[in-house]
Amino acid sequence: MSDFPVTIFHNPACGTSRNVVAAVQGVGLTPEVVEYLKAGWTRDQLTDLLARMGASPRDVLREKGTPAAELGLLDDGVSDDTLLDAMVAHPILVNRPIVVTPLGVVLARPSERVFEVLDRRPETFTKEDGEVVRL
Template identity: 45%
Template sequence: MSQPIKIYHNPACGTSRNTLAMIRNSGQEPVIIEYLKTPPSREELIGLIQDSGLSVRDAMRKNVEPYDTLKLEESHWTDEELISSMLKNPILINRPFVVTELGTRLCRPSEVVLDILPTPQLSEFIKEDGEVIVDKKLNKI
């Protein structure tokens, strides 16, 4: 039996909602972790970042408070300190991270998820903004 798909999700985020919808459009119901309510542990967060091939800075949201207030753009912060800031302020964790048996990705843009889904899209997929991602013939656009 294959491992369940996990999505670290923020329902207020359009990219996260589109990613979740593409997972469901592949016939899968993922484990949904609303990371703002249930933040990952330090080990989970480090694993997500390492497994996705990102740097700690690449896994951070920079356009939200408290990024500027904490002056996290300054280069003196170590990865461990940045991870601690992300754990104290989960809004700083970029999203959505998706984990499947084929890998871990930060799905920005949302269609990155198609690269790690173990099953194909079952029908046409159009993002919330009207962008066609999978056409009626099930071709990725």
């Protein structure tokens, strides 16, 4: 653990998530990486993260590659409680990566959003596909 704690709720199969881990390591920090598909979520954990992000469950609902449509979660009338229950039951429904630091919590999509909650940043950041982002 580094002197500036960083927790990344990560999916190693996701390029954006891998970019975030690399970005944090690239500025000299050692993140705690939580593979949330293995670890799962608790309702309290998700509620806390969402409150700290100022977001609703719908704001972090992942549609692509998930059972969201099959579960009827894409309808406007679906309640936050229903979404949270589904996210706990199906962790893949939560978009990633979510990054937690002393400066805040952010859904780091696009990956350069991670720098909003870090205590340092480079002038540029190169993603794994070669895209260079000026910060």
